[in-house]
Amino acid sequence: MIPEFGHYALTLALCVALIQGVLPLVGAHYGRRELLVLARPAAQTVFLLLAIAFGILAWSFYANDFSVLYVAEHSNSQLPVVYRFGAVWGGHEGSLLLWIFLLSTWTILVSQLSKALDEFMVARVIGVLGLITSGLLLFVLTTSNPFERLLPAAQDGRSLNPLLQDPGLVFHPPMLYMGYVGFSVAFAFAIASLLSGRLDAAWARWSRPWTTAAWVFLTLGIALGSWWAYYELGWGGWWFWDPVENASFIPWLVGTALLHSLAVTEKRGGFKSWTVLLAITAFSLSLLGTFLVRSGVLTSVHAFATDPRRGIFILIFLSLVVGSSLVLYAWRAPKNTLGGKFSLSSRETFILLGNVFLVVSAGSVLLGTLYPLLIDALHLGKISVGPPYFNSVFVPIMIPLLVLMGIGPWTSWKNTDLLTVIKRLWLAGLIAVFAGIAIPFIMGQFTWLAGLGFLLAFWLIASGCLQVIRQMKIGKPTRSFIGMQVAHLGIAIFVIGVTMVGAYQEEKDVRMFTGETVTVGGYQIQLMGIEVVPGPNYQAIRGTFSLTKNGNSQAFLHPEKRSYFSSTMPMTEAAINTSLTRDIYVSLGEELGDKAWAVRVYYKPFVDWIWGGCLFMALGGVLAMSDKRYRLKLKRVAA
Amino acid sequence: MKAKFLIPLLLFVVLVGFLAVGLNLDPHEVPSPLINKSAPAFEVPQLRQANKTFSPASMKGQVWVLNVWASWCVACREEHPVLVEIAKSGLVPLIGLDYKDKREDALTMLEKQGNPYLLSAFDANGRVGIDYGVYGVPETYVIDRAGVIRLKHIGPITPEILKQKIYPLVSELQKS
Secondary structure (H helix, E strand, C coil), X not given: CHHXXXXXXXXXXXXXXXXXXXXXXXXXXXXXXXXXXXXXXXXHHHHHHHHHHHHHHHHHHHCCCCCEHHHHHHCCCCCCHHHHHHHHHCCHHHHHHXXXXXXXXXXXXXXXXXXCCCHHHHHHHHHHHHHHHHHHHHHHHHHCCCCCECCCCCCCCCCCCHHHCCHHXXXXXXXHHHHHHHHHHHHHHHHHHHHHCCCCHHHHHHHHHHHHHHHHHHHHHHHHHHHHHHHHCCCCCCCCCCHHHHHHHHHHHHHHHHHHHHHHHHHHCCCHHHHHHHHHHHHHHHHHHHHHHHHCCCCCCCCCCCCHHHXXXXXXXXXXXXXXXXXXXXHHHHHCCCCCCCCCCXXXXXXXXXXXXXXXXXXXXXXXXXXXXXXXXXXXXXXXXXXXXXXHHHHHHHHHHHHHHHHHHHCCCCCCCHHHHHHHHHHHHHHHHHHHHHHHXXXXXXXXXXXXXXXXXXXXXXXXXXXXXXXXXXXXXXXXXXXXXXXXXXXXXXXXXXXXXXXXXXXXXXXXXXXCEEEECCEEEEEEEEEEEECCCEEEEEEEEEEEECCEEEEEECCEEEEECCCCCEEEECEEEEECCEEEEEEEEEEEECCEEEEEEEEEECCHHHHHHHHHHHHHHHHHHCCHHHHHHHHHHHC | CHHHHHHHHHHHHHHHHHHHHHHCCCCCCCCCCCCCCECCCCCEEECCCCCCEECHHHHCCCCEEEEEECCCCHHHHHHHXXXXXXXXXXXXXXXXXXXXXXXXXXXXXXXXXXXCCCEEEEECCXXXXXXXXXXXXXXXXXXXXXXXXXXXXXXXXXXXXXXXXXXXXXXXXXXX
């Protein structure tokens, strides 16, 4: 009976979401206050109903209710409880429910934290969010009902894909979705202001913290996904330019552009049309990402079961949402007034340039991702686009962007004397060039790409340090300023990680007998033995390797090869020894006969800096969000 | 002046057009290099009678269908009724290739669900699968009188595919 309550809650949620989506918008249009006031209670009710539905689905997993088809397909009585919970969003239906639940969470946050805002604006924002919620709920109820029954009930479930039985999976999708879905708030603000014709600095100030929050979640979600792929897939890479990865990265790039563009709109009232377009684009790309992932139009390691009906529904939904907002944009945006004038050497120019680079890079990633589909649709053949394309297109766009990042923060709004900036920055340039030459030589091998990487990273670090020193002299730095510095430092850390791994990682594929030793990056790795160990729902072959450097024992490593009872595919669990400056990564391959084993060993210098950099970026976002300015302004509006 | 604000909309319309077309394409369907080439030769034990072997050479002179299946393959169960229909129609001999499977599991499944195959070749280690470029099960091949592969279908055969693609091809090949 309980799953039926979940289904019922979803149906009811759709009805209330329609009220939330329609009446406040109508009310705002005709100035009918009695309709406006419906927005908040409706949003709260939808949230409550979705929480109930989500809770019931989670309970069905916990209770091993295999009469629910979705549970039977994604769980198993032997599955540990943590993963049973993670399995709630381990498949299509559940992850969509999570999507909607998070959308409703954002809505409720907006409705609670926007008490100080103009009530027409709030009603419109909640209304737009309600329309999106309704569309997605309709999708779930018609094509992807997670509460569908399986009668007679299965004896036991098919279990969760072993790849997904990992702590990373428990957190990665919710984080990523919080980011994806979070852009809906910026989108709703943009649509609301287009509807009201109030595209002004206040709009930008309201949107900013919400956009930053979504961006922070997206950053963390992508980083978690990348980290998970690194240690779980056993390929040793951290980014594969897979269509699904790209689907999350493209909105990130546009979202980053949006963050910066919003600053101009808030401070100078400029770039209004452009900022609105970015807000629409960021969310549209999130929806497009959902479409790409959920419709199966592209092949990916995230091979999900697909159903053409679903693809058509999402495509229609995507067309309606994005199409109508772009029509609204084309109709209303031309009425925008231009912002304050600015000269060619001003902060506005630098942010605009940065925006252009970000958007162009997003476009080129999107093109590469969709290219196989375009070519196939034009009957020109079947092709796939791989990392060589992305690396050779994406990296060159990032180089000028990083150079600009070192200069931009020095410029002031409206007009800057570039000569003064150069005078303040020559030291940073000198440090950067020095680092670009010196570090590759310290690492033992100079390559141009490595040199360029370090040059850019230290350019950012040095420029940032000089800014902080200068700011300390002038006065107490604001949270916004610190946030920007931390986030930009994160980029520098990230660049160092990428450069180090790219230029100096060592990889060895060897055939090893017990007692044999292999050397990578100055470390000796000895195979001590191989044994069979039982796990909760799998059996593993576990290797023991000792790690020594210059005769000093450092650690023992235990890579595993697991055979899950529910699956025929063996899983590799790499063993990783992590330190601040390097990872030693050992993964166990096949048994080659004669008791020899295929073993893959990597030495990965500074690889953790890649995800560390992302953490810094996210932290920077959090700091910027917590700036007093947003709270003060809100209070003033209230007073 | 106003026209430039329509650019994003136009770009989006083009994108949606492509996506709509893309929905009807299958990205997993890679054209097989084996089309119009001789079916790779092999000789492996039969599933039911392990002491006998099967080789495609024995089918020379007739048009036949080779279906790659396995007891662990969920999509194969979905396809099963269609295969049974082929067997009932008697239009074309259907040979199975049991791919990377356990003999007892495979036999149990055929017992439970019905055996549409004249016989199944038993490819325990997947060697034959490699020669045929099998990368997803089920896969189906139509092979002509001369032993040339004329069609490869990846994924379960649906009744539509059977009626629109496989039967017409088979009857055309049988006429020639």
